[in-house]
Amino acid sequence: MSTSLLILSTFVITFIISFIFLRRNHTKDDRRHPPGPPPFPVIGNLHMLGKLPHRTLRALAQQYGPIMSLRLGQVPIVVVSSSEAAEHFLKAHDAVFASRPILEASKYFGYGSKGLVFSEYGPYWRHMRKVCTLQLLSASKVESFAPLRERELKLAVKSVEERAARGEVLDLSAVVQDLVENIVYKMVLGCSKHDEFDLKGLIQNGMNITGAFNVTDYLPWLGPLDLQGLNRSYKKISTALDQLLEKIIKEHEHRSSDVQNEQHHKDFIDILLSQMNQPIDPYDEGNHVIDQTNIKAILLDMISAAFETSATVVEWTLSELLRHPRVMKNVQDELDNVVGRNRLVEENDLAKLSYLDIVIKETLRLYPPGPLVPRESTEDAIVQGYFLKKKSRIIINLWAMGRDSKIWSENAEIFYPERFINNINLDFRGYDLQYIPFGFGRRGCPGVNLGLATVKLVVAQLVHCFSWELPGGMTPVELDMSEKFGLTIPRVKHLLAVPRNRLRRESFY
Secondary structure, rough: OHHHHHHHHHHHHHHHHHHHHHHOOOOOOOOOOOHHHHHEEOEEOOHHOOOOHHHHHHHHOOOOOOEEEEEEEEEHHHEEEOHHHHHHHHHOOOOOOOEEEOOHHHHHHHOOOOOOOOOOOOOOHHHHHHHHHHHHHHHHHHOHHHHHHHHHHHHHHHHHHHHHOOOOOOHHHHEEEEHHHHHHHHHHHOOOOOOOOOHHHHHHHHHHHHHOOOHHHHOOHHHHOOOHHHOHHHHHHHHHHHHHHHHHHHHHHHHOHHHOOOOOOHHHHHHHHHHOOOOOOOOOOOOOOOOHHHHHHHHHHHHHHHHHHHHHHHHHHHHHHHHOHHHHHHHHHHHHHHOOOOOOOOHHHHHOHHHHHHHHHHHHOOOOOEOOOEEEEEOOOOEEEEEEEEOOOEEEHHHHHHHHHHOOOOOOOOHHHHHHHHOOOOOOOOOOOOOOOOHHHOOOOOHHHHHHHHHHHHHHHHHHHHEEEHHHHOOOOHHOOOOOOOOOOOOOOOOOEEEEEOOOOOOOO
């Protein structure tokens, strides 16, 4: 029997058995549930998601409402697609919906949910978030790495200058990814790229397959068959990442025992290693302590979040600036006025760059780092008259919220930074639920300071040092802005551009 016939036969048998099982175990529930499209037996509404679920879910919400129910396989989901609807969940019931569902990918890339991203809400998650916030992600810690970021940017600018002098067409996406990669590695790992492993490739592949649809998450009985081969990929990539993290941690442990390195600037691993054997929860009678597995899980979260999200936001910002020469000129004029043309941008300049600030805000409105944010309830709840039992899953569609015409007017799809000039309350940190690109409440992103510092400095430096043109006579309206879906929504095609030196560079280096 061929492989395809075997898979088809397995699916048909599973369909029939599951249908009978669901019919037998279905009990009438008169409690009110959100409206939504009728599900098919077994698969529910899985067939409706398509390749870009964030777009599909917005289209469905326009038909069924901003609080909508779906069934993905055997898992009921509530999709929240407006700021007003999100407020009912995230403000009134933040603690109830502060957990995350356990997915197959999290078992591999979260070391059994021992990091921050995939962990369920509870004492462990609260303690580890506190450790990361105070020891790794506070404003003072992020500021301490400013000289490192500026050094890496100088090296990148010098490389682009040389290629600009030769009139080369630059793969700007690759330049940004390499630059952010080096910054993140230096901050988190204390080193540049490891030649023995393609860490960036492993991280990107891990992010891509983690964000990919896995049928096992919604039809668990198909797990042993691994029809998509995703579980095999999870295991292969996570094993390679684990080996690399083990190697790097051992190098740090050896270095920390070397008296000659006492003056070495501490990176994130050094800080985490200082927490080894500390209690995870002082009230835990099991006396569980932070061990190397906890550290590896946190490191993987830090690297993945800091690298992939920052690089993606920078790429979209530069893409929109190339599509909107007026906005590009405004940014460069502000940089010339604040910084001048005789030196590079420094981090203490960023607070004075108000127009750059609203450009980044507008990019995050249209391209939030995580388009769909999953949550899971820790107890039964009634929201807007709808009953959601314990372990109910909700999805906050941040991508749809950022393009809601009721909030952002009829030109919500247009890149127009000036919309933020009179909206000073719309802060990156999501104090107003109309604008929450980094999430909200207990489960909001703790790395906002780190991400913004990297994104703003990289964009400012590249736009200040160079004028950028699209290659081959391409006009701005011809630039392909297609995205692909994952944990983030990166560009489908790399951004290509031709740089031209625009600064007087005698005293740069």
